[in-house]
Amino acid sequence: MRKTLEINGERLQRRIARLAEIGAIEGGGCARLALSDADKAGRDLVCEWMRELGLEISIDAIGNVVGTRAGRQPGLAVMTGSHIDTVRTGGRYDGNLGVLAGLEVVATLNDARIETEYPLAVAFFTNEEGARFAPDMMGSLVFTGVLGLDDALRTVGIDGSTVNENLVRIGYAGDAPTPAVTPRAFVELHVEQGPVLDYGGIEIGVVESVQGISWAEIEIHGISNHAGTTPMALRRDAGWVAGAIIHFVRELANEIGGNQVSTVGRIEFFPNLINVVPNRATLTVDLRNTDETLLRGAESRLDTFLETLRVAEKVQITTRRLARFEPVIFAPEMTGRIERIAQAQGLSTRRMPSGAGHDAQMLAAVCPTAMIFIPSVDGISHNVLEYSHPQHIEAGANVLLSVLCELTGSA
Amino acid sequence: MRKTLEINGERLQRRIARLAEIGAIEGGGCARLALSDADKAGRDLVCEWMRELGLEISIDAIGNVVGTRAGRQPGLAVMTGSHIDTVRTGGRYDGNLGVLAGLEVVATLNDARIETEYPLAVAFFTNEEGARFAPDMMGSLVFTGVLGLDDALRTVGIDGSTVNENLVRIGYAGDAPTPAVTPRAFVELHVEQGPVLDYGGIEIGVVESVQGISWAEIEIHGISNHAGTTPMALRRDAGWVAGAIIHFVRELANEIGGNQVSTVGRIEFFPNLINVVPNRATLTVDLRNTDETLLRGAESRLDTFLETLRVAEKVQITTRRLARFEPVIFAPEMTGRIERIAQAQGLSTRRMPSGAGHDAQMLAAVCPTAMIFIPSVDGISHNVLEYSHPQHIEAGANVLLSVLCELTGSA
Numbered sequence: 049m050r051k052t053l054e055i056n057g058e059r060l061q062r063r064i065a066r067l068a069e070i071g072a073i074e075g076g077g078c079a080r081l082a083l084s085d086a087d088k089a090g091r092d093l094v095c096e097w098m099r100e101l102g103l104e105i106s107i108d109a110i111g112n113v114v115g116t117r118a119g120r121q122p123g124l125a126v127m128t129g130s131h132i133d134t135v136r137t138g139g140r141y142d143g144n145l146g147v148l149a150g151l152e153v154v155a156t157l158n159d160a161r162i163e164t165e166y167p168l169a170v171a172f173f174t175n176e177e178g179a180r181f182a183p184d185m186m187g188s189l190v191f192t193g194v195l196g197l198d199d200a201l202r203t204v205g206i207d208g209s210t211v212n213e214n215l216v217r218i219g220y221a222g223d224a225p226t227p228a229v230t231p232r233a234f235v236e237l238h239v240e241q242g243p244v245l246d247y248g249g250i251e252i253g254v255v256e257s258v259q260g261i262s263w264a265e266i267e268i269h270g271i272s273n274h275a276g277t278t279p280m281a282l283r284r285d286a287g288w289v290a291g292a293i294i295h296f297v298r299e300l301a302n303e304i305g306g307n308q309v310s311t312v313g314r315i316e317f318f319p320n321l322i323n324v325v326p327n328r329a330t331l332t333v334d335l336r337n338t339d340e341t342l343l344r345g346a347e348s349r350l351d352t353f354l355e356t357l358r359v360a361e362k363v364q365i366t367t368r369r370l371a372r373f374e375p376v377i378f379a380p381e382m383t384g385r386i387e388r389i390a391q392a393q394g395l396s397t398r399r400m401p402s403g404a405g406h407d408a409q410m411l412a413a414v415c416p417t418a419m420i421f422i423p424s425v426d427g428i429s430h431n432v433l434e435y436s437h438p439q440h441i442e443a444g445a446n447v448l449l450s451v452l453c454e455l456t457g458s459a
Numbered sequence: 460m461r462k463t464l465e466i467n468g469e470r471l472q473r474r475i476a477r478l479a480e481i482g483a484i485e486g487g488g489c490a491r492l493a494l495s496d497a498d499k500a501g502r503d504l505v506c507e508w509m510r511e512l513g514l515e516i517s518i519d520a521i522g523n524v525v526g527t528r529a530g531r532q533p534g535l536a537v538m539t540g541s542h543i544d545t546v547r548t549g550g551r552y553d554g555n556l557g558v559l560a561g562l563e564v565v566a567t568l569n570d571a572r573i574e575t576e577y578p579l580a581v582a583f584f585t586n587e588e589g590a591r592f593a594p595d596m597m598g599s600l601v602f603t604g605v606l607g608l609d610d611a612l613r614t615v616g617i618d619g620s621t622v623n624e625n626l627v628r629i630g631y632a633g634d635a636p637t638p639a640v641t642p643r644a645f646v647e648l649h650v651e652q653g654p655v656l657d658y659g660g661i662e663i664g665v666v667e668s669v670q671g672i673s674w675a676e677i678e679i680h681g682i683s684n685h686a687g688t689t690p691m692a693l694r695r696d697a698g699w700v701a702g703a704i705i706h707f708v709r710e711l712a713n714e715i716g717g718n719q720v721s722t723v724g725r726i727e728f729f730p731n732l733i734n735v736v737p738n739r740a741t742l743t744v745d746l747r748n749t750d751e752t753l754l755r756g757a758e759s760r761l762d763t764f765l766e767t768l769r770v771a772e773k774v775q776i777t778t779r780r781l782a783r784f785e786p787v788i789f790a791p792e793m794t795g796r797i798e799r800i801a802q803a804q805g806l807s808t809r810r811m812p813s814g815a816g817h818d819a820q821m822l823a824a825v826c827p828t829a830m831i832f833i834p835s836v837d838g839i840s841h842n843v844l845e846y847s848h849p850q851h852i853e854a855g856a857n858v859l860l861s862v863l864c865e866l867t868g869s870a
Contacts, residue, residue: 135735136730136732136735137730137735137738178734179734179735182733240688241685242685242689243690259687261687263734271839271842272548272841272842273838273839273840273841273842274653274815274840274841275720275722275724276670276672276745276747276815277651277653277813277814277838277840278654278720278838278840279653280719282654282838285709287723287724288706288709290702290705290726291701291702291704291706292705293702294698294701294702294706295699295702295705298696302691308691309686309691310691311686311696311733311736313728313731313732313734314731314732315701315727315728315731316726317724317725319546319547319548320725320726321546321590321724321725321841322589322674322722323546323595323674323745323841324547324548324722324841325722325841326724327548332733334733334734336686370733402687403688403689404688405687427684427688428684429684429685429688429689430684430685430686430735430736431682431738
């Protein structure tokens, strides 16, 4: 490993700031929902940078973009990357950092005129967030063949339009085949999005696993009625049932403890009027655990509770699974490599699970994969106040550089 | 009292059916939110009928419409009426029945060429439902001088437009003075909107009182964050707090018991995404009781609970009172008159409170007032399935006819 080879932290920060101007929202964050006009503008900018850096761009039918730097020999590329779509109230680092740090690694290699043995590819995957289209991590799911292309393309988003319509509209329905050719290895740099590294004063998280995720949409049908004249005992109040579910899922997470988290992030009442008992309510439940057995237990206890509510409240309840991912364990040779390199650079490290889902967990099914985390101040994420210190961004990108140099055979 | 004088039930049903065509929604109900285009069309139709019946129409600055049939002597009119606005998923009887039965009484007097001693007026009041603009019963509040005209006119509705804009737009900003000249007496015929008469097999409800109503909008500010990476203990989840409030207000109603009811009919989360802990939630709480002391107790216990939540969950909570009406007791000479007349017509009666708010409760502050209820099948209300049997509608309108004949001095 060339000890003197280092990325240019200021150049990386400039790219992060420039990309954050697209879909910028008050407070310094970004709103670039997948396949929106803002997402298109972000994609165009990153593709322009890829071309400037001499990368050969390929785009597949779900809109995943891969920019490849040739190696001394052809064959499977070592891949890095992440995503550039955001939630509606997202920050500027989530996803973007992994993609732009990949470009920064390429720029560093270009500047030093380093040829690698194997090709090096930087990718950004479509709709990692799932904030507009479910499931999340859609691009990497199709890339690795877990989700069929047609199923993904016909997905209807929260605004009623399909993935396919939007891909065509923004000009990112490409012709590279899916599932894609398997990379030689995959490494993703990402902000932690949680408080563990920041509160622990640790510089680099060596991600060993990813939490399993269970997303469900629950729809309750009761009977709408007058809020003043209907005795409590005669109500079939879909809104109250929704409230009882919100109340229950926190108790569930607290009782299971450990890594278990639960969130009700979305809700709607119908007709949604102050003086009408709601006849319909929909809400989403997001359950996560690093232990598949515990996660299944949480799902099962929620199902039992819904059945109890159905009988007691005389309502209909239907549950639609929006996404389900089992916990993923990363390849030990990859996590060991990241840990060794970070420590050799004088950085403090912690082995940890990822609380969020990432494209890397899809890649883990097809090639040796791991992730590098850097601290998120106060663990704030999916929020315009998301922030990571420049020195941590630089440290993370330098670890990524060295890991990629080793994997591509340039070290 | 002329024993042979009876209203024409079929003619009344035809008017009900014709008015229900305006703003008709699937299932046989109506959506004529106050001051909407559909409300304007309904108003135009009722005004046309008023003119056909020879009534002199006056419209005041809040859009209340009064059609007056002259008496043998000038002076204060005996008034009947109700409202023709509906909730978004309303039935065809709520409000409309009281207005159209008033017109049917006029038609019956016209057909029989009966002159009354005092004038007889049929009114419909603006925005009784409050489903678009708060407070509800806005028209009768201004009519009786409890609410100032300017305050009412500048009220902003759920779609962001004001009462004044909409009144001007639909052409119902009239010039009759508010507060209005006090009527001699006021009688309102209405469907019960609850199950008491139907389940009890009673034909006529003699309404002695109206439940007090307390409407509040609660807004919770927490912190949005990633649903996967934020430990449960570190969350400031505005959505969870909303769920806890929904859960609490039912417990509150059950503990207080008696007439106490509570409803959360409206809710919104922000940003309302599946994988983001909500940073903001708004919801409405509707509390009602016939006993002012118990109602105040319910409000106070809700406030205490909100304070507990504020501290425990580290969120901000603001409460905005949207409406507050104390319970109302109707004039005994009026309720006695209704009871006597109904029983003389061979109808079964029950003295009862009203669970819903009505324009009559505002009029009760300025003149002798009471209400006549007829059964609602299964108590279903604010729902397209709302239904009252034709024989009950006819019976109620005949009681109204006799009561108005007595009060106007034509009996």
